[in-house]
Amino acid sequence: MRPESEAELAEVITGARAPFHIRGGGTRAVGVTTAAEVLETGGLSGVSLYEPGALTLVARAGTPLAEIESALAAEGQRLAFEPMDHRGLLGTFGEPTIGGVVAANVSGPRRVQAGAARDFLLGVRFVDGAGQVVKNGGRVMKNVTGYDLVKLMCGSWGTLGVLTEVSLKVLPVPETAACLMIDGLDEVGAQEVMSRALTSPYEVTGAAHAPGGPGEQPLTLLRLEGFAGSVAYRTGRLQEMFTGFSVRVETDPERVAALWRWVRDVEIMQGTGGDVWKFSVRPSEAPGLVARLRVSHPVERVLYDWGGGLIWVESAPGTDLRPKGLQGHATLIRASEQTRLELPVFQPEPTAVAALSAGIRARFDPRGMLNPGIMA
Numbered sequence: 001m002r003p004e005s006e007a008e009l010a011e012v013i014t015g016a017r018a019p020f021h022i023r024g025g026g027t028r029a030v031g032v033t034t035a036a037e038v039l040e041t042g043g044l045s046g047v048s049l050y051e052p053g054a055l056t057l058v059a060r061a062g063t064p065l066a067e068i069e070s071a072l073a074a075e076g077q078r079l080a081f082e083p084m085d086h087r088g089l090l091g092t093f094g095e096p097t098i099g100g101v102v103a104a105n106v107s108g109p110r111r112v113q114a115g116a117a118r119d120f121l122l123g124v125r126f127v128d129g130a131g132q133v134v135k136n137g138g139r140v141m142k143n144v145t146g147y148d149l150v151k152l153m154c155g156s157w158g159t160l161g162v163l164t165e166v167s168l169k170v171l172p173v174p175e176t177a178a179c180l181m182i183d184g185l186d187e188v189g190a191q192e193v194m195s196r197a198l199t200s201p202y203e204v205t206g207a208a209h210a211p212g213g214p215g216e217q218p219l220t221l222l223r224l225e226g227f228a229g230s231v232a233y234r235t236g237r238l239q240e241m242f243t244g245f246s247v248r249v250e251t252d253p254e255r256v257a258a259l260w261r262w263v264r265d266v267e268i269m270q271g272t273g274g275d276v277w278k279f280s281v282r283p284s285e286a287p288g289l290v291a292r293l294r295v296s297h298p299v300e301r302v303l304y305d306w307g308g309g310l311i312w313v314e315s316a317p318g319t320d321l322r323p324k325g326l327q328g329h330a331t332l333i334r335a336s337e338q339t340r341l342e343l344p345v346f347q348p349e350p351t352a353v354a355a356l357s358a359g360i361r362a363r364f365d366p367r368g369m370l371n372p373g374i375m376a
Contacts, residue, residue: 020038035372
């Protein structure tokens, strides 16, 4: 089913007798739902309001992300949270939509400095599992209108409601960018370098490390963005900070952008045959966690982002990579459908939190109509 309006969507859900698999562009098939009927949001498309001077954009949930990024680029603006494109990693097709980005809280390397998708979400409209239209938030950062359903919907994966419209804060594209590339660091050393850079006063907007970089050698990346003079100054100070390391600086805009797309879209694991996991942990614990995983599991590739707070790990197919007592979260991003049915895709919640989550889902979707089984 493909409703063409919010009213039609509400009518479809109200009259439904079987649950729905909610799908935007079909590019982020991570969890597995038990629903057979597909409900597409692509008919709810179009930018309904864009005020460059107010740094505000309102779009229907099914609007292709490329359309939004094109409209922003024409005004010298962008989505600062840098949403990744999952298609290469997951082998999917279609077009990513802004509703899918919000529903999955998709955030790229700049999250470590600018914040996540949910931090730029100002307001939402959605239809809940009972067919009711719900609106929350507004078009300004300090809007206060009761419960913060805006944050609740971001990252709910369509289990609480079907998004119909989102309001977002956008930011100007910086004048220039530079990338410091440090060769040959081991993972402990790279984590220390990234931590020093991110806690420095030099406003690093990306910090990543690949034990096997684009040239199959360890590579650590630090990104700086802003006005040309400021970027040049901060680049020089960081070079001084890391005197004694093998440091190169890239300033060509296209090459800098390509390096960070490589990180953002986890290109190192595209077209490979292993399962892919995403770990969110305390950055200082990242190298130790990966070392433990290597002892007990066939780990094939690793990529650290967010200064070590996000770790992408590729392992042999069908392997349960989630360790007991994990202090953080592990999400199974890429695997066969059979593996995703056998292993929890999302991090299992403590009993009290699971009960709270179930209660929230029961409140917004009392009939269990929206993506049943995808998160629980």
